[in-house]
Amino acid sequence: MYAAVVHALGQPPRYESVPEPVPAAGEVVVEVLAAALYPLVRSFASGGHYTGGDALPLVPGFDGVGRTAAGELVYIPGLEPPHGTMAERVAVPADALMPVPDGLDPVAVAAVMNPASSAWIALRERGRLREGESVLVLGATGNAGRAAVRLALDQGAGAVVAAGRDPEGLRSATELGAHRTVRLAGPDEEVAAAFGAAAADVDVVLDYLWDHPAELALDGILRHRADLTRPLRWVQVGSAAGPDMTVPSAWLRKADVSVCGSGLGSISGARRAAALRELLARLPALVPTTDAVAVPMAEVEAAWESPMPSGARFVFVPAGGGEPASGSWESVGDREPV
Incomplete structure (x- = not known):
């Protein structure tokens, strides 16, 4: 399978072949449909995040949307380096997966959840x-x-x-x-x-x-x-x-x-998981707050270095994963203002 792979901290990942994930006890393999790029992901990939490490090589991507072998659309929360979500498939603890409400686009969900x-x-x-x-x-x-x-x-x-x-x-x-x-x-x-x-x-x-x-x-x-x-x-x-x-x-x-x-270290994993499940139920009203710009995973290296469009998020999708959800990532404007 293929994934985005970081070989040097602070450098953009390359799209390359990697071994298939081998699930441990209690884990399942999930097909990744969408994984967003945002500051936390960049921070992990640079080795600069306060909870991160420096193990290399690493696959970036903190969360994403995927599909189980049974066909269920799920949110994948909180994967940390070196095994991130910017890959065609990932191994995830089965009890960590969260159902995505019916009718939502995986790319839009991946963009807004973080x-x-x-x-x-x-x-x-x-x-x-x-x-x-x-x-x-x-x-x-x-x-x-x-x-x-x-x-x-x-x-x-x-x-x-x-x-x-x-x-x-x-x-x-x-x-x-x-x-x-x-x-x-x-x-x-x-x-x-x-x-x-x-x-x-x-x-x-x-x-x-x-x-x-x-x-x-x-x-x-x-x-x-x-x-x-x-x-x-x-x-x-x-x-x-x-x-x-x-x-x-x-x-x-x-x-x-x-x-x-308020950050990854400020509440327990159990409280965070409960909060995320509550949030997923409210997603239909929140999806419009962030525009999703779908980018083929094969173009991850170029997109990683490109300025992010105002009010939007790049979301990486597998090869053949569909047309961009909001225009072309190659014609974006200035980096998002605060």
Whole structure:
């Protein structure tokens, strides 16, 4: 069979022949129909992820959609190097497979599951959003941010504030249901004041940016918050703007602020699996939040180096797996803005 294979950390994979998977006890072989490329996959392939290793060669791909020998369409969660999902077939623990709702396109499911799961777990497991509470999505113009807007509303959020740099992305967030927006442009004082006007009394912040935008958001919220004893739950999910944030100690003393992270190490495997099963049931309403661009697996090396289209995900499909779901990957625009 064929797979995408990384031979040097940080280098794009090559499409080449590999041995067939040999299932261990409790495992089954699944035919892979679609496997998405996104930052987590790149991080594993570069050896830079905080949970990853440096074993080579490796097949990238963290999750995907496949078909069992019995013909069931399933979601394949959480495979880690060196045995990833960017292969024609993979061996997976049978009890880890999750049925995909009827009528959904495998390519679309593969594109949306990672960004949606990041938002879902951050909201449900880490932010513990309650019905009627308000949410600020910091970085709402990316794939995960758009999913977070939709999922927060799905969970009964009373108000959702979308913040990001790209005006088109903010318009899209409004179309998804965001009540207010904050554009990350202009002098720092103006941006902080905009956060104060739009998000001063939010209950939960889902932060996909970190670094300076998060500093401005927290400063603006705390300076304009009507009741500083009202709990503010800040969930750190990503660091698209940078890895470090400066938090003056006084900010944490003058208000009820709690900060936690949401990632692969923040909840147990059992809780993660349960959350993913809940999310799969909600997928029909979420698929439109991420455009899928299908790419033949044989072209993985060229696609790996190509900028990702705005609001979309490359999804690798087996040879002969069908036409692209959304145009041609060779004519994509700029890398996705935050």
